[in-house]
Amino acid sequence: MSATISLQNLRKTFGDGQSGHLAVDDVSLEIAAGQFVSLLGSSGCGKTTTLRIVAGLESPTSGRVLFDGADITHLPASHRDMRMMFQDLALFPHMSVEENVAFGLRLKRMRGKLSADEIRRRVATYLDIVRLGEMRKRMPHQLSGGQRQRVALARALATEPPVVLFDEPLGALDASLRRSTQAELKRIHRELGKTFIYVTHDQDEALSMSDMVAVMSGGRLIQYDTPEGIYERPRTRFVAQFIGAKNLISARVEKVTGSEVLLRLADGTHLGAHAEESLVPGQEVTAVFRADRALMQVNGYTDASLVSGIHVQSMFLGNRMEHIVRLVDGSEVTIHDAQARPLPGDGGPLQFALRPQHVQILTK
Amino acid sequence: MTVQADILTENAPDMRRIERRRALFWLLPPILWFVGFMLVPYAITLFYSFGRMDYVQFVAGFSLDNYVKVLTVQPYAGLILRSAKIGLLTAFWSTLLAYPVAIAMAFYLSSECAKHILYILVILPWWASYLVKAYAWKTILGTHGLLNEGLIWLGVIDEPLTVFLYNDFSIILTLTYIFTPFAVLSIYAQLERLPLSLIEAARDLGATGWETFIKVIWPISIPGVLAGGVITFSLGFGDFIAPALLGGADSIMISSVVISLLGVANDRPLAAAIGVAIILMAMALLTVSQYLEKRTQVRL
Ligand SMILES: Nc1ncnc2c1ncn2[C@@H]1O[C@H](COP(=O)(O)OP(=O)(O)O)[C@@H](O)[C@H]1O
Numbered sequence: 238m239s240a241t242i243s244l245q246n247l248r249k250t251f252g253d254g255q256s257g258h259l260a261v262d263d264v265s266l267e268i269a270a271g272q273f274v275s276l277l278g279s280s281g282c283g284k285t286t287t288l289r290i291v292a293g294l295e296s297p298t299s300g301r302v303l304f305d306g307a308d309i310t311h312l313p314a315s316h317r318d319m320r321m322m323f324q325d326l327a328l329f330p331h332m333s334v335e336e337n338v339a340f341g342l343r344l345k346r347m348r349g350k351l352s353a354d355e356i357r358r359r360v361a362t363y364l365d366i367v368r369l370g371e372m373r374k375r376m377p378h379q380l381s382g383g384q385r386q387r388v389a390l391a392r393a394l395a396t397e398p399p400v401v402l403f404d405e406p407l408g409a410l411d412a413s414l415r416r417s418t419q420a421e422l423k424r425i426h427r428e429l430g431k432t433f434i435y436v437t438h439d440q441d442e443a444l445s446m447s448d449m450v451a452v453m454s455g456g457r458l459i460q461y462d463t464p465e466g467i468y469e470r471p472r473t474r475f476v477a478q479f480i481g482a483k484n485l486i487s488a489r490v491e492k493v494t495g496s497e498v499l500l501r502l503a504d505g506t507h508l509g510a511h512a513e514e515s516l517v518p519g520q521e522v523t524a525v526f527r528a529d530r531a532l533m534q535v536n537g538y539t540d541a542s543l544v545s546g547i548h549v550q551s552m553f554l555g556n557r558m559e560h561i562v563r564l565v566d567g568s569e570v571t572i573h574d575a576q577a578r579p580l581p582g583d584g585g586p587l588q589f590a591l592r593p594q595h596v597q598i599l600t601k
Numbered sequence: 602m603t604v605q606a607d608i609l610t611e612n613a614p615d616m617r618r619i620e621r622r623r624a625l626f627w628l629l630p631p632i633l634w635f636v637g638f639m640l641v642p643y644a645i646t647l648f649y650s651f652g653r654m655d656y657v658q659f660v661a662g663f664s665l666d667n668y669v670k671v672l673t674v675q676p677y678a679g680l681i682l683r684s685a686k687i688g689l690l691t692a693f694w695s696t697l698l699a700y701p702v703a704i705a706m707a708f709y710l711s712s713e714c715a716k717h718i719l720y721i722l723v724i725l726p727w728w729a730s731y732l733v734k735a736y737a738w739k740t741i742l743g744t745h746g747l748l749n750e751g752l753i754w755l756g757v758i759d760e761p762l763t764v765f766l767y768n769d770f771s772i773i774l775t776l777t778y779i780f781t782p783f784a785v786l787s788i789y790a791q792l793e794r795l796p797l798s799l800i801e802a803a804r805d806l807g808a809t810g811w812e813t814f815i816k817v818i819w820p821i822s823i824p825g826v827l828a829g830g831v832i833t834f835s836l837g838f839g840d841f842i843a844p845a846l847l848g849g850a851d852s853i854m855i856s857s858v859v860i861s862l863l864g865v866a867n868d869r870p871l872a873a874a875i876g877v878a879i880i881l882m883a884m885a886l887l888t889v890s891q892y893l894e895k896r897t898q899v900r901l
């Protein structure tokens with residue numbers, strides 16, 4: 238069981254009118270049933286506020302929240318068919334693991350729907366899913382950080398809501414525990430088929446776990462795309478930099494054929510590229526490409542363009558070689574060579590090839 | 602260079618010695634305070650309680666007569682129970698009044714400024730002397746007091762009522778008014794530890810406002826309620842001003858008796874025995890309440 242969530246022109250201002258702070262600025266988002274969607278952005282960009290509006294813990298200044306098409310903008314949190322896993326977990330400190338997980342099942346809203354036996358069975362099931370069966374009698378303060386995390390997850394899942402919300406739930410974990418918990422969350426998402434909305438500031442986490450990623454900045458939604466789309470085709474300079482694409486090239490638009498664009502670089506050479514928005518010839522743009530998309534073997538591709546520069550330095554990184562290349566306009570780009578071949582000396586001329594679908598034009 | 606030179610000298614600093622000296626420095630004041638203000642007075646009280654009066658002369662000794670008297674001869678045991686009842690009622694009403702105020706301060710005043718103002722309003726009555734406040738209630742509740750005049754003006758009654766003053770009602774009302782701030786502060790201190798996200802989590806899981814209160818807020822607030830209850834009970838129990846100013850002829854409390862035993866009646870040993878009995882009661886009460894507070898205190 239899952240549900241679609243759609244956000245329509247959400248706006249949230251904290252404080253009053255003029256001096257107020259716009260935390261969420263006209264966010265519209267369609268989240269399909271059963272999808273794992275991440276809200277990605279740096280601290281303070283409005284992710285939590287957006288999530289809290291979805292949960293009903295905050296009401297938007299304007300805009301609407303739809304749940305399977307029904308307007309739930311003004312429905313109290315307790316009446317929404319979704320559960321949230323809080324950033325600080327918010328486990329009830331006076332209840333055992335078991336009681337925490339059973340909390341939602343023992344409320345008036347559930348009365349008559351579940352017998353005591355069923356509640357016990359349901360708690361056991363979800364404690365098993367998060368692998369905490371043996372810990373059920375413990376109190377929250379007797380658990381490790383990772384175990385507490387899993388209690389909070391079991392508690393959110395136990396009422397079997399169609400939509401589960403997560404506010405940076407792995408923030409406090411160390412790197413390796415974080416990775417294994419990510420894998421586990423992904424498995425649980427696959428098994429239960431619920432809609433997951435996941436807030437994070439960690440681009441690796443967002444890209445590796447999600448079906449769709451919504452990149453936010455300054456309260457605005459910047460790009461909503463698949464992880465591949467975000468990674469391969471960042472629309473704006475912000476998204477490109479946020480996901481760690483550093484290879485930016487300034488160029489001028491020469492010819493536009495649909496989404497195919499021919500760029501002219503500073504040294505007069507041409508570079509085939511790809512654009513989401515319509516461009517006009519003569520326009521100054523920034524193009525971006527990923528280091529591992531650069532082809533060291535320049536022959537054999539009919540559609541690839543050649544880029545020339547001066548080799549500055551190389552670094553051996555185990556599974557690949559990283560070369561820094563200075564282009565004619567003085568900018569430096571990094572390219573990877575998966576075969577880790579050394580280059581003869583520094584300072585010599587170097588050429589690499591790029592295919593148009595790997596060169597993305599940024600609009601802002 | 603200098604470090605080595607220091608080590609070679611006779612009076613090189615020694616960490617252990619420094620630690621010992623530091624501990625002594627910080628422990629001495631509390632030890633002096635405890636001995637001077639608690640141990641010695643209690644010992645004196647205990648000493649007196651085992652002696653007896655020979656007319657106006659105190660005779661030291663070791664007899665339990667005074668304790669037997671406290672337990673068996675009226676009005677002492679009865680007055681201790683009566684005082685306990687007044688203390689309990691004071692604690693009950695103070696807690697009942699304090700709880701919503703503490704909740705409002707902890708959860709419903711989002712601005713620090715409003716919180717601060719309410720905090721000051723709670724503390725403010727303490728800038729006025731206890732006596733002044735007790736007298737104020739006397740003028741409100743008396744035959745020509747604000748309450749009677751008001752009711753007459755409203756036409757609710759024709760003649761002033763005497764039921765407001767000089768009885769247990771006026772004592773408990775005054776004690777409650779005076780001691781409620783203590784209950785507010787101890788409940789608030791406990792509620793402040795409760796993260797707002799717990800309330801949001803309860804709501805998010807589907808709890809109604811009432812369920813959130815019963816299942817989350819109340820259990821976590823219990824240690825604060827206990828602490829406030831013990832304070833207000835103790836203050837109400839030991840009070841003698843309110844019964845003297847606002848109580849009726851038959852509404853004396855145990856502290857008033859102790860005072861008259863020390864004064865007119867000049868029976869210091871009996872007064873001391875009552876004191877010891879009350880100290881023992883207080884110790885028992887504190888032991889139980891501390892145990893309960895510890896059991897109900899949450900680890901966040
Ligand atoms: N309750 C609040 N009152 C005032 N400002 C707030 C409140 N909550 C969040 N903000 C502000 O709104 C902005 C977005 O906050 P938030 O949604 O928590 O960001 P994120 O989760 O992306 O770090 C921040 O500038 C924050 O200071």
Ligand SMILES: [Mg+2]
Nearest residue numbers: 281284285405
């Ligand atoms: Mg946040």
